[in-house]
Amino acid sequence: MAERTDVYLISGFLGAGKTTFLNRLIKRVPEDMTFLILMNEFGDVGLDGTLVEGEDLDMLEISKGSIFCACVKTDFIKGLHEIATSVKPDVMLIETTGVANPRDLDRDLQLPIFGGAFNLRDKFCLVDAANFLDTYESFLAIEKQLESSDVFIINKIDLAEPGDLEKIKAIIEELNPEPRFYETTYADVDFGDLFHTGALEGRTGEGGVGLSMTEEELEAYIEDLLCDETAEVTPPDRLLSMVAEWAPSSEAEFREWIEGLPKVVRAKGVVELDEELRLFSMVNGKWTFDAYRGNAPGDEVRNRVVFISRPEDINEIERIIDQEDS
Secondary structure (H helix, E strand, O other): OOOOEEEEEEEEOOOOOHHHHHHHHHOOOOOOOOEEEEEEOOOOOOHHHHHOOOOOOOEEEEOOOOOOOHHHHHHHHHHHHHHHHHHOOOEEEEEOOOOOOHHHHHHHHOOHHHOOOEEEEEEEEEEEOOOHHHHHHHOHHHHHHHHOOOEEEEEOHHHOOOOHHHHHHHHHHHHOOOOEEEEOOOOOOOOOOHHHHOOOOOOOOOOOOOOOOOHHHHHHHHHHHHOOOOOOOOOOOOOEEEEEEOOOEOHHHHHHHHHOOOOOOEEEEEEEEOOEEEEEEEEOOEEEEEEOOOOOOOOOOEOEEEEEEOHHHHHHHHHHHHHHHO
16 A cells, blocks of 8 residues: 555546546556546546546546535545555546546645545646636636646547647646646647656655544534535536436447537537447537447446536436437
8 A cells, every 4th residue: 555645637628538537547647556547527427437448447436516515525425435445556537527626636635634545646647738718707717727737638639620739839838837738639648657756847745644443523614614615616617417328229320319409518428229239429519439349238328328518408308308208
C-alpha cells in the first residue's frame, strides 16, 4: 500500500473524449504501481465504466450526479475515506462527469479526515475542438473546468475549422494564466514518464493515512461539510439525463428513430443493430456509430441510450417515447 496516493483529475465537457484519454493513461501506469479509477457519471447508467479497457481493474463508480455537487458528494467523500484508510493505491485516476465543476477538488482531497493521504498531481481538461466554440458560452461548466485545470488536451483537431485552435487557446488563456496545451486526435498524448514525475512540478508532501471513523461520525462530518457556504455544491448548468431502452433491431430503424428526436447535447449507448453491438455517440447533435470493442456490457447497459441535455429536450424525448408506447 502506498504512503501517499497521487491523484490525476480528468475533466472536460460532454463528449470531449475523457474516457478515451483515460484508457490511454491506464496503459501507461507502470506495472509496479497499484492504481484505482474513480468514475463519475451524470446519468443513471454507468456506461463509461463498461467502456474502460482492461480486465480486473479496481474501479469505484459514482453515478446520478457530479461528485462535486450535493446530490452525490456524500458518496464521493465516503469513497475517498475508504480509499485513504484501506485501499491506499499508488495512483488514483478520477474521471468526472462532463457537467462537473471541479473547483473544490483541491480542498476536498485536503480534508483532515484523509490525513494527508492524497497528493493532487495534475488536472487534465479535455477540450472538444470541433464543438468548443459553439458550446462555450452556453454552459457555465466549461468555464469552471477551464479555470480549475492545469493541462489542456485540445482534442479532435482533425474536425476543427481553420483558425479555431487559436481562438480556443485565447479563451483558455483569459481564464487560466499558465495553461499547458497539447493538440491531438483521439486523445492520443504521449506524456512519457508521467506517473513517476507528473506533468507538473512542486506538488509533493509527506504521506499520510485517513482517520478511522464510525459510519455515524462520517455521516455527521459530511453533513457539516455540505453546509459550508464557501463550497460550490450546486450544478453550474441546468441539465437533465434520462435512459431510453432500445430493442435489438436494424441500423436503419435506429437511425430513423434518432433522426426524429431533438438534437441533444450528449447521448451515448451500446445497442444491438443487425445482430452486432454498436457504440452510438452524439455530441451537440452530431452523431456516429462505431463497432463496439469494450468489455461485455451487462443487462443494465446493453441496448440502453443515455441522453443528457436541457430540460426541454429531455421532456420532448420522453413525450415521443410515451407516444410510441401508447
